[in-house]
Amino acid sequence: MSHALPPRSRSASGGGALNGTIRVPGDKSISHRAMMFGAMARGRTTVSGLLEGDDILATGKAMQALGARIEKAGDVWHIDGLGVGGFLAPEHDLDFGNAGTGVRLAMGLVGTSPFATRFVGDASLTARPMGRVLDPLRAIGVEVIEHHDNRLPIALRGPRTPLPIRYRVPMASAQVKSCILLAGLVIPGETVVIEPVMTRDHTEKMLEGFGADISVATDAQGVRTITVMGLPDLKGQELIVPGDPSSAGFPLVAALIVPGSDVVIGNVLMNPTRTGLIDTLVEMGGDIAIENRRVSGGEEIADLHVRYSRLKGVRVPESRAPSMIDEYPVLAVAAAFAEGRTEMPGIEELRVKESDRLAAVARGLEANGVACEEGHDYLVIEGKGRVPGGGTVETHLDHRIAMSFLVMGLASDNPVTIDDDRMIATSFPSFMDDFTRLGASFSPDGEAA
Numbered sequence: 001m002s003h004a005l006p007p008r009s010r011s012a013s014g015g016g017a018l019n020g021t022i023r024v025p026g027d028k029s030i031s032h033r034a035m036m037f038g039a040m041a042r043g044r045t046t047v048s049g050l051l052e053g054d055d056i057l058a059t060g061k062a063m064q065a066l067g068a069r070i071e072k073a074g075d076v077w078h079i080d081g082l083g084v085g086g087f088l089a090p091e092h093d094l095d096f097g098n099a100g101t102g103v104r105l106a107m108g109l110v111g112t113s114p115f116a117t118r119f120v121g122d123a124s125l126t127a128r129p130m131g132r133v134l135d136p137l138r139a140i141g142v143e144v145i146e147h148h149d150n151r152l153p154i155a156l157r158g159p160r161t162p163l164p165i166r167y168r169v170p171m172a173s174a175q176v177k178s179c180i181l182l183a184g185l186v187i188p189g190e191t192v193v194i195e196p197v198m199t200r201d202h203t204e205k206m207l208e209g210f211g212a213d214i215s216v217a218t219d220a221q222g223v224r225t226i227t228v229m230g231l232p233d234l235k236g237q238e239l240i241v242p243g244d245p246s247s248a249g250f251p252l253v254a255a256l257i258v259p260g261s262d263v264v265i266g267n268v269l270m271n272p273t274r275t276g277l278i279d280t281l282v283e284m285g286g287d288i289a290i291e292n293r294r295v296s297g298g299e300e301i302a303d304l305h306v307r308y309s310r311l312k313g314v315r316v317p318e319s320r321a322p323s324m325i326d327e328y329p330v331l332a333v334a335a336a337f338a339e340g341r342t343e344m345p346g347i348e349e350l351r352v353k354e355s356d357r358l359a360a361v362a363r364g365l366e367a368n369g370v371a372c373e374e375g376h377d378y379l380v381i382e383g384k385g386r387v388p389g390g391g392t393v394e395t396h397l398d399h400r401i402a403m404s405f406l407v408m409g410l411a412s413d414n415p416v417t418i419d420d421d422r423m424i425a426t427s428f429p430s431f432m433d434d435f436t437r438l439g440a441s442f443s444p445d446g447e448a449a
Contacts, residue, residue, distance in 0.1 A: 007420035009392075010402075011443050012409025017260030017308070018438040024248045026051040026241035027269050028427055029174070029202050030299075032101050034239050035059045036109055037210050038079030039068035040087075040185070043236035047077040050241050054426045055099035062106055065090040084234055085186045089115035093153070096121045098354060098397070098426050101175055103152070104133050108179030111142045111156040112186045118146065118155040124354050124397040124423075126152045133179045136167045140183055164189040164230065171349065172322040174199035177226070185212065187230040195224040199322045200273040205298050210234040242269040242301040246326045247428050249277050250403050251438065253330045255306040256286050257337040257411040263438060264291075265304040276324030277331060278304070284311040284338055311338035313383050318346030325349050328379075329404040332361045336370040337411060338383035348377035354423075355396035364405050367391030368416055390414035399423045403431060410440055 031051040036059065038045030050056065060070050060077075067088035069080040082088075087110055094110075094117060096103040103119050107130070110117050120126075131150035138144060141159030148154075164187045169176050177193050181203055184191025198218075204226060207214050213229035248268045255263040270293070282288055289305040311334060324331070328347055335342035350357040362374035365381065369388030373380040389412025393405040402418045409416030424431050432442055 008422055008444065009417055009419050010406065010421040011415045011417045012406040013415035013441050013443070014258070014409070014411055015441040016439050017262070018255055018258050018410070018440060019262050020438045021264045021266060022251050022434050022438060023266045024243045024251070024268065025053065025428055025430065027244040028053070028055065028246065029101065029200060030206070030241050030269070031056045032059050032099070032105060033202055033206050034241060035063050035070070035079065036105060036182070037206055037234065038236065039063035039066065039070070039081050040084055040109065041081040041210050041234040041236045042083040043081065045079040045081060045236040045239065047079065047239045047241060048075060050077050051244065051427065053429055054097055055102060058095065058097040058099050059102035059106070062094040062096060062102065065092065065094055066110060079236070081236060084231060087113050090117060093118045093120045096125060098122050098125050098423065100125060100128055100354065104130065104175040105178050105182060107133050107137060107154070107156060108182035111137050112140060112158040112162045112183050114158050114160070116145060116155055116157045118153060120153045122397070128354070129352055130154060132171065132173060132176050136165065136176070136180050137183060139165050139167065140187065162187045164191045166192040166194070168194040169196070172197040172199050173349070174203070178203040181207065181214070181226065181228050184228045184230055185232060189230055191228050191230065193226045195226065197319070197322055198222065198224055198273060200271065202271070209298060210237055240296055242296060242299055243267040244427070245269050245274045245277070248304065249327045249330045250407050250428070250431070251435070252277070252281065252288070252304060252306055253334045254407045254410055254435070254440070256281060256309050256311060256334060259308050261306070261308045263306050265306065267301055268304055270300040270302045273323050276320040277327035280314065280316050280320065280324065280331060281334060283314050284334065285309050286311060313338045313340030313342040313381070315343040316345070321346045321349065326353070326400060329357055329361050329400045330407060332365060332379065332381060333404050333408045335381040335383050336365060336387050336408065337385065339385045340383055342381045342383060343378070344380070345378045347379065353398070355398035355401060357398065357401065360394065360396050360398060360401045361404070364391070364393040364401065367393055368408065368412060387412040388414060389416045392417040392419060395420050395423070397423050399426045399428070403428060406442065
């Protein structure tokens with residue numbers, strides 16, 4: 001998405017209760033992978049429920065530049081893939097906009113190809129560190145022919161003879177794990193990733209569904225060893241993308257903190273590696289009923305029935321962080337309305353997201369009268385059961401910061417303003433419209449509704 005237009009501020013203010021049913025956009029992680037795996041498979045992949053945000057569309061354009069044919073017919077996307085190892089040298093840079101998942105996974109997907117590929121992005125993505133994926137790619141033999149202190153723009157050239165590696169991921173990162181596994185698909189032999197802490201496992205599940213020879217072994221300490229055999233014959237699939245649990249976090253928290261609210265969020269992905277926010281909000285006293293559980297495409301989905309609740313502060317287990325790392329900003333909003341202290345340890349990973357989310361959340365809380373303590377890898381929030389509001393939050397071009405503080409404004413004493421709402425379209429294009437239908441009140445240009 002282009003940010004050439006001037007920033008567009010937006011305010012949210014408290015009003016009536018939120019009531020009704022909402023379906024959040026398709027899961028972002030699965031949507032990225034659907035585009036990539038479809039492009040790499042032989043034959044046609046059809047995708048329903050794809051998240052049509054800017055990040056996913058950027059990934060789709062990159063796959064087209066590599067030779068895949070992608071088009072939309074009605075509500076269904078059709079991807080005609082090239083087979084493993086079939087990508088063509090792109091005629092221009094691959095521009096991933098704001099898509100961190102897209103660019104990191106694509107470096108593994110394309111990096112071992114026998115041609116040069118240059119990866120670029122917007123200002124926010126250009127500031128994000130890429131060394132965590134470049135290190136294992138270098139070990140495979142990929143040549144990094146351009147980088148800027150391990151940041152974009154980055155150009156890679158594949159080796160004549162890529163080497164399978166056995167790599168222990170030094171941090172809990174599904175992106176790093178997936179980058180290595182995708183690189184391993186075009187390398188003869190076994191590529192092994194050792195994951196000390198389990199992260200979201202969509203790559204493993206979806207690759208198996210496409211026909212890859214992939215196995216996962218977990219030892220008594222919970223360490224996962226993932227092995228993928230190179231040069232599989234991946235075949236096109238029919239995919240239905242469930243609702244994104246990270247996007248579901250916004251109406252989930254909004255319904256819990258706005259008095260009188262009663263909201264159903266339909267078709268939400270319930271993969272156990274993604275439900276940390278729900279677990280935490282229930283521990284805080286949230287009235288969340290998980291209804292109509294079912295399985296689609298190997299993934300569990302359900303509807304969430306959420307009612308206004310008086311929340312209490314808790315200590316979030318550090319081990320839970322990988323299952324909810326993207327949801328900490330909106331959890332911080334829930335904690336601000338809770339009674340008592342909420343402690344969030346082990347969240348250093350927030351500092352290398354679309355923004356330094358840990359700092360951005362802390363500054364946003366302070367601007368709206370919420371006491372908090374920010375450490376290098378933790379955040380402590382002193383909840384008082386109410387939030388004064390009235391502040392303006394700097395979003396740093398980060399969609400989750402923007403949406404989290406708009407949610408705060410729906411229940412605060414005074415309106416909360418964000419400095420820019422344009423980047424919300426990267427993951428939740430219908431956010432304003434969907435929330436307005438539930439009864440939320442937003443106004444442009446910082447004017448209170």
